[in-house]
Amino acid sequence: MYVAVKGGEKAIDNAHAWLAEDRRGDPSIDVLSVAQIREQLSFAVNRVMAEGSLYDPQLAALAIKQARGDLIEAIFLLRAYRTTLPRFGTSHPIETEKMSCIRRISATFKDAPGGQVLGPTFDYTHRLLDFKLAADGDIEEAELASKPLDEAVPHITNFLNAEGLIQQEPNTDTEPGDLTREPLELPANRALRLQSLARGDEGFVLGMAYSTQRGYARNHAFVGELRIGDVTVEMDIPELGFSIEIGEVEVTECETVNQFQGSKTEPPQFTRGYGLVLGQSERKSISMALVDRALRWKELGEDNLGAPAQDEEFVLYHCDNIQATGFLEHIKLPHYVDFQSELELIRKLRREAQSHLQTQEAAE
């Protein structure tokens, strides 16, 4: 006699216990500390902070530990936590012009005020597995620069401004919307698009950007400037009546210089794409700048080539990995009821088709 399966509750508890055990791995191996993750897996921490939209290296490291290194899962943990946080207010816009840069490069000018600063980059490393690292983690201290960086590190694209060669960004004082507080409605303005891309999946944004390089809405991009460093965050405190520094965040900023043929209304000039990401993430910020540029076709009077990266709805609705992974993975939840109705329908359709065929054969 069939008895309906019960015991889902017990199964869930047991699954959670097993999961926790698996996360720990072999108990004879030292347990990984959150501080170790924070300090030694900093790119993972940066990605989780950027796509989790929450700047907190300690919490991001905890999320990575809890998620067993599944970064999308870690991003999800951070986002779910973020939902519960109260909002004290809005900071002033950060001034990346005043960033204390650890890296600042331009692909468009050999040298510029502020200089080229290579900084800690993988760019010119040879990708050879370093077996010494497997044995011990000790490193020699890197040599300190003989003189400090120039204090003023002006944005490179500003130099093109002087000649009017690059399109001007209108300075609007309108407060940008907040994707996490208002539903996304289309068409979105540029601030919302950038917000969405900044927390969008690195892989998705990278793929979209790459597609523009390969000819889907091609718009050749030069990295006008890429800079990484700390910026201060300031906020007005109503009780004080003035603004104070509430902390520092590390960000990566990329401005691209793109070609533009000119349109009916605009003379030929360079145009810009912009990427800004929490933490160190060059790949993401460059990708973001390329996609941003592709999405600006309408305001620049360019043709819609039907490329995916030009389609605001396509990009914005699909770049969020928490939404995407949730909906994708939900198909493993029970669908007995829907499937049952499909079973009945397909049996009925087949029955009818077969009887139809038989009548036809009998008639022939």
Place this chain on the structure above:
Amino acid sequence: MSEYNFAYLDEQTKRMIRRSILKGLAIPGYQVPFASREMPMPYGWGTGGVQVSAATLTPDDTLKVIDQGADDTTNAISIRKFFQKTAGVNVTEKTAEASLIQTRHRIPEVTLREDQILVYQVPIPEPLRFLEPSEVETRKMHALEEYGLMHVKLYEDISKHGAIATSYAYPVRVEGRYVMDPSPIPKFDNPKMEMAAVQLFGAGREQRIYALPPYTEVISLDFEDYPFEASKADHACDLCGAENSYLDEVIIDDQGGRIFVCSDTDFCTSRQDQTKEEAA
């Protein structure tokens, strides 16, 4: 649990959701955009339904959660536990005892009352989505009441298959105005949507809420010569003998043996209990 507010969400958020619910009730079948929050369960697991329930629950409520008609499916258990933990409300498996029922993919067999609320989890709220992928376009189509495309799709089904080839999430028209997705319930459940209880639909990932006030006219789309038919497996339940309930097909051996059982577990067990009582 003191770290979180009653039913997890903060009061501001609940107020925002309630406003969307009220708007939805005022315009039955219209999809109201709302600022869906990131919940501690994944999108696709019922985050829309959970947010609507959280905004609707009061401490005096009795909650029932079903998935596929059953109280004991893993995700139903998980959501029920979530509200037990964060809201401390009473829970039940008995449909008649619940004041708020959150459901995925089914409407309970027992007729619901005016003092009950049914909350649906909705994956894709847009009934026109698979005919037109763009949200900008579909919103326009709703605004202009431009539903020709849907009728063409149903017509094409008939010309291709001799029947409308939609068996769940079967589109309905609400009060002669909005075409609405009833969420992926089997079309067997569609006629039940004209009911006494308030029906609320939450789509978290898609950031939409819509609603049906009590006794709203809900008509499944069809043609005069191909009328809508609320179909189910042509069997009686092998456990309780019900002939009018929606059935799941269960494979019981590797010889292709199968039985049919009610998908509504509360309906089925109460019928079995009744039979036992009568026998005793």
